[in-house]
Amino acid sequence: MYFRLRDGLYHCQAGRRVIFLDLIHDRYFALPQACGSAFQKLVSRRGEGFDGAHEALSLLIGRGNLIETLVPDGSLSATVIHSVEIDHQARKLPTVHMPTLALALYWELIISIQLRSRALSAVIRRAAEIPSQSRLGSPATGSRLSRMVSAFEYTAFVFGRTNRCLARSLAMFSFCRARGVPVHFVIGVRSDPFAAHAWVQKDAVVLNDTAEQVNLYTPILVLE
Template sequence: MGLRLRSGLSFCVAENRAIFLDLARDRYFALRADEERAFLDFAMAGGTTDGADICPSLARLVSAGLLVEGDLEGGGAGGIVPVIAEPVCRDFVGRDDAVLSRRAVALALVCQLRAGLAVRGRPLGALVRRVRGVPLRGGGERVPFGNIVAAHRRADLWFSVHDRCLAKSVALFRALRRNGTDARLVFGVSARPFAAHCWVQLGDRVLSCPLDQARLFTPILVA
């Protein structure tokens, strides 16, 4: 039979640990050592079994509802695969010293205030659904995306730097998408010690935080 991850679950392998994000239950978690070994071996084998050879550790994951029977996502072998994002190789270089209009900075400030309210107390699953619903604008006159990034960096100065990666990234992501820039919102984790972070990425370029910071985390969800 084929097994796949339950809908709403994603995982990555960070520092040789399988870390999961459960959007439905709004939590990150890891498995017991024996379950982790069984899960990773099963995933590397292509996510299929004849049912008779399923080990007790893997059976517990099925009983817990983490793995369910069904068509393998993506089709064929490798139905249970970690999240893959384009590797980040470059910082955004550019317009921190640019002459920005007061209006551009004010718009960025309003975007960040709205994003701060949107993420406060909202389950991550609901936030991700809302973010994925932001349309990518097509046609019309566009602002150079570097100007938008620079305006948001300038707006950052009005806020505390503590624990703001989600709000600032959501704000910048929305602004870029509405401008027609096909950016991605990336959630990442580190395993030892556990930590979570998110950033905005365009191709291999990090837009919302330093490159060295993003490289500390392994992507677990891409919106």
């Protein structure tokens, strides 16, 4: 007997707490200590049940968040991504490529409207489905990415900086994906006190924030 998470549910261990992101219902929740310990045991066993599992995990099972299955499916695997080490140098550039800035403003406006009018799960799904022709080997990829990074520094003068991490990060991810630049969109959380944050990174480089800031958070959801 194995267990799997229902669709739209993501997890991580942030500090001493097991935290979940319920993307379908647009909420976060943390497990009590005993249930969290049992869940971590289940994760270490790759979803395979153990004696007393039903009782220890009753909070998750009873709410339909943890489902019995005959084979493991990987839904309990921890989120894996490069640790962020440095900021992108283009964030400090004094100049901006105007056509790129116009597109960055367009994407941030579109994503902002979507986040106000649609469920978060729908906005994220739409971003992940943007057609992308990866140009990983193109010599122009580096300069294209630098222009995008610089442009999103300037969108803050229009949309502001406060409470913009989700919209700006989804906009940057969508723009990069549409232009064939491979990056990762990340949502991270921390506990005691709880907080959530979003950013974009390429390998070990954070593109729209500082390494110091994003390393305060544990990744819970990653799009590529």
